[in-house]
Amino acid sequence: MNSVIHTKAIPLVMTAAVASGLFVSLCTIQQPDGVLIDAGQPSGVFVNVDGLVNIPCTAPPEANVRITASEVKSQENIQSFSELHVLLDSWYPALENGVAMGWRAVIDGVPYDVMGAESDSQGVITRMVVRFSGV
Amino acid sequence: MSGYQSAELKLRNLAAANATLQADLTFPNTKGVPLFMWFDTQLVQGDIGVRSDGRCAIYLHRVSEARQARNMGQPNTPLTAIRFQLDVISFNAEQARSVANDMVAFMNSISLCSDGYYQSPVTGPSQNPNFLLNTRQGILPQLQPSPMVITQDWRVWNREDFPGT
Numbered sequence: 001m002n003s004v005i006h007t008k009a010i011p012l013v014m015t016a017a018v019a020s021g022l023f024v025s026l027c028t029i030q031q032p033d034g035v036l037i038d039a040g041q042p043s044g045v046f047v048n049v050d051g052l053v054n055i056p057c058t059a060p061p062e063a064n065v066r067i068t069a070s071e072v073k074s075q076e077n078i079q080s081f082s083e084l085h086v087l088l089d090s091w092y093p094a095l096e097n098g099v100a101m102g103w104r105a106v107i108d109g110v111p112y113d114v115m116g117a118e119s120d121s122q123g124v125i126t127r128m129v130v131r132f133s134g135v
Numbered sequence: 136m137s138g139y140q141s142a143e144l145k146l147r148n149l150a151a152a153n154a155t156l157q158a159d160l161t162f163p164n165t166k167g168v169p170l171f172m173w174f175d176t177q178l179v180q181g182d183i184g185v186r187s188d189g190r191c192a193i194y195l196h197r198v199s200e201a202r203q204a205r206n207m208g209q210p211n212t213p214l215t216a217i218r219f220q221l222d223v224i225s226f227n228a229e230q231a232r233s234v235a236n237d238m239v240a241f242m243n244s245i246s247l248c249s250d251g252y253y254q255s256p257v258t259g260p261s262q263n264p265n266f267l268l269n270t271r272q273g274i275l276p277q278l279q280p281s282p283m284v285i286t287q288d289w290r291v292w293n294r295e296d297f298p299g300t
Contacts (some may be wrong), residue, residue, distance in 0.1 A: 038229035044186045044280055072277070076194065076222060077178040079277055104279070113279035133278045135183060135224075 010122050018089050023056035027086060028106045029098065029114075046104060046111075049094075056089040059107050062129060083131045084112065092126040093119050105130045142217055142247055142293040143175040143195070149245050150193075156241055159234045162190040178224060186226035186280055191234050195221040198288070213296035214248070218268070219289045224275075228283040235285040239267055247293040264292030 017023070029052035035043040062068050062083040072079045086107065088095075095103070095117040105112045105128060112130035119126045150156045151171050164170040165181040172182060172192035184190050198218040202211050221238065225231040242265040269288040274281040 038227075039232075041228045041283075042280075044226070075177065075196065077224075077275070078180045079275065080180070081277070131279075134181065134185075135178065135275060135278055135282065 010124055014090055014124055017087075018056065022058050023087075023089050025057050025059045025086075025108050027055045027057040027059070027088060028053045029055075029092075029095065029103055030106060030111075031098065031101060031103050049098065049103065052092060052094070055092070057086050057107070059084045059086045059130075061085070077135050079133065079135050081131055081133045083115070083129055086128045086130055088126045088128070090126070091119055091123045093123070095119075095126055095128065138298075139295075140298060142215075142219075142291060143197070145247050145293075146195075146219075146245075146291075147171075147173050147175060150241060153241050153244075155237050156234075159191060159237055160193060162188070162192075178222075183224055183226070183282065189227065189230070191223065191225040191227075191230050193221060193223050193234070193238070195219050213294050215293045215295055217291045217293055219291055221287045221289060223285040223287070224282050226280055226282045231283040231285045235270065235287060238287060242267070242289065242291075247291060247297070249294075249297070266290040 029049045030046035031049050032042055033045045033047050035045065037043050062085045068083055070081050072081070084107065086105065095114070096119060099114050099117050103114055105114050107130065110132065112132050115129045115131050117126060117128040150160075150173050156173075157171065160172045161169055162172055162182075162184075164172075164179070165184075170182070172179075172190065174192065174194040176194065176196055178192060178194045182190070183192050196219070198220050200218070201216045203214040203216065223231045223235045223238065225234070246264060248264050266289065267287060268290055271286050273284045273286065275284065
């Protein structure tokens, strides 16, 4: 009995979540254009991945306990990082492999490095940790 | 202030007067103000910007300094042999390599052992006491994209008492 309920309820989880109105951000997944310039450096140009454009999402800070923005200070420079926990509005399994191909996520116009992506075993949700870094 | 000028100050003053390095290193900083991006200790946070800004910067620090001694006794003469580590950073690897090459030409044209160092370039090899000891490259891998850093180790002979007052 319970398994029947679960089977029917699970696919509705994200429908209900999206209906809550919390998915106020937009995420576009991009991949490198594959072009090398000069002595062999990637061009730094990214192009949208088909089917992964303007995905509604939530993009809060990774932890809600304490601020996660961080800096690594060295003698030569100061590197700063901040991470977001991104929940997409549906299941996007291609993202898990995309992480290994240098894909990035542009969330509300800001490009982030995708540090990891994972989906649930029921094929309902996909979530990512993305990072913005600077020096 | 006694009028003392450190080797770092002399180098920056000379570099800022070098037309090639001026073109290589002048970019708007985080406030949008054009800045000669040569830093005497540490890269200023944010000034390198993002890759599309096309900026390049140099920062150096003094690895060591050996003060020379006269043979017959007097220690701490004004002559110092300084090792500088000089880092050239850019998101564009070839730009960093190019500026590093310009740095070599620049260092070959100056002397910090001449009282008239502002009259550089010097005229002969015996007055050319800057030696490039080593060059290596690296990146800042935690950043995406990762900027290229070309590191040069320089041995610079410097007269601490110059410029004279």
